[in-house]
Amino acid sequence: NAGVTQTPKFQVLKTGQSMTLQCAQDMNHNSMYWYRQDPGMGLRLIYYSASEGTTDKGEVPNGYNVSRLNKREFSLRLESAAPSQTSVYFCASRVGETQYFGPGTRLLVL
Amino acid sequence: QKEVEQNSGPLSVPEGAIASLNCTYSDRGSQSFFWYRQYSGKSPELIMFIYSNGDKEDGRFTAQLNKASQYVSLLIRDSQPSDSATYLCAVRSNYQLIWGAGTKLIIKP
Numbered sequence: 001n002a003g004v005t006q007t008p009k010f011q012v013l014k015t016g017q018s019m020t021l022q023c024a025q026d027m028n029h030n031s032m033y034w035y036r037q038d039p040g041m042g043l044r045l046i047y048y049s050a051s052e053g054t055t056d057k058g059e060v061p062n063g064y065n066v067s068r069l070n071k072r073e074f075s076l077r078l079e080s081a082a083p084s085q086t087s088v089y090f091c092a093s094r095v096g097e098t099q100y101f102g103p104g105t106r107l108l109v110l
Numbered sequence: 111q112k113e114v115e116q117n118s119g120p121l122s123v124p125e126g127a128i129a130s131l132n133c134t135y136s137d138r139g140s141q142s143f144f145w146y147r148q149y150s151g152k153s154p155e156l157i158m159f160i161y162s163n164g165d166k167e168d169g170r171f172t173a174q175l176n177k178a179s180q181y182v183s184l185l186i187r188d189s190q191p192s193d194s195a196t197y198l199c200a201v202r203s204n205y206q207l208i209w210g211a212g213t214k215l216i217i218k219p
Contacts, residue, residue, distance in 0.1 A: 042114060042198070042209030043154070050205075058206060090153055097142060099207070101153035 002026055004102035006091050012108045013081045021076040021105050023091030031094040032074040034058075034066060036087040037104075043090065049074055081109045112137040112203050116210035125219050129186040133199030133210055136180070142202035143175055143182045148212065149195045157184070157197075189217045 004025045013019055025032065030051045035043040045058030047066040055066050063085060065077045078085060086109045091102040113136045123129040135143075142161055146154040160166045160173040160182070172185040182201075186193055196212040 040118070040211055042211045043200075043207075044209070045206050048206065056205075097144070097159050098156050099154075101155070104153055 004091055004093055004100050006089075006102035006105050008105060009103065010106045010108075012110065013078075014110050015082060017081050018077070018079050019081065019107075020078075021089055021091075021107075022073070023075060023102055024073045025091075025093040025100070025102075026072065027093060027095065027100065028071065029093035029095050029100075030071070032068065033092040033094070033099065034064075034074070034076045035090045035092065036060065036085075037090060038087050046076065046089075078107075081107075083109045085109050112201075112208050114199055114201050114208050114210040116197075116199050116213045118211060119214040120216050121213055122216045122218055123189050125189060125191060125217055127189055129189045129193065129215055129217070131184040131186075131197050131199075131213050131215065133182045133184075134180055135182070135199075135201045135208070137201065137203045137208070138177075138180065140201045140203055143173070144200040144202075144207065145171075145173060145182075145184045146198040146200060147195045148198055154198055186215075191217045191219055193217050 007022045033048045034046040049055045049068040052071045089105045092099040144159045145157045148154045170187045174183045198212045199210040200207040
């Protein structure tokens with residue numbers, strides 16, 4: 001089992017560019033999450049998906065969109081990147097009370 | 111606004127001693143409380159969670175919950191250098207977890 005995988009590991013964008021962060025899990029979990037982590041702050045929920053075909057906004061959804069492509073995959077899209085979106089992005093899936101995190105994507109927006 | 115507060119540290123503890131990490135939360139309706147560990151440059155991983163007032167033990171780790179004081183703590187007994195990491199406290203509020211910023215723990219050999 002690979003667990004939760006994320007691509008890319010690192011990305012540099014220019015302001016206004018778009019990109020999609022990919023996430024996949026092979027644990028057959030229904031719930032999946034996208035977080036961002038900034039220095040000195042806790043993880044903040046961007047979007048989550050309770051099951052295939054459903055998505056809901058979290059605490060900081062502005063500037064992002066998501067797609068739950070199937071049970072395995074949950075992608076995060078930045079349509080027009082801004083420097084404020086420079087962060088580390090984590091995808092997670094959940095079973096019971098345990099969230100399993102991917103290795104993260106470090107995004108730098110210039 | 112629902113908040114989870116942690117001292118950012120670093121907290122320095124000698125090897126073999128007890129490390130005590132603390133967390134306070136604002137939402138009195140919270141029912142589930144979590145401790146995650148995050149090594150530098152890595153992703154968070156669950157250590158343990160607690161629902162009820164009192165203590166819950168798992169190996170060298172003990173979580174303590176006091177809902178009246180809105181306070182959660184994590185004790186690490188016989189601290190090892192491999193315990194050096196940032197410890198994240200999280201509290202379930204409705205559908206999502208609210209996260210503290212974490213306490214950096216350094217275990218000195």
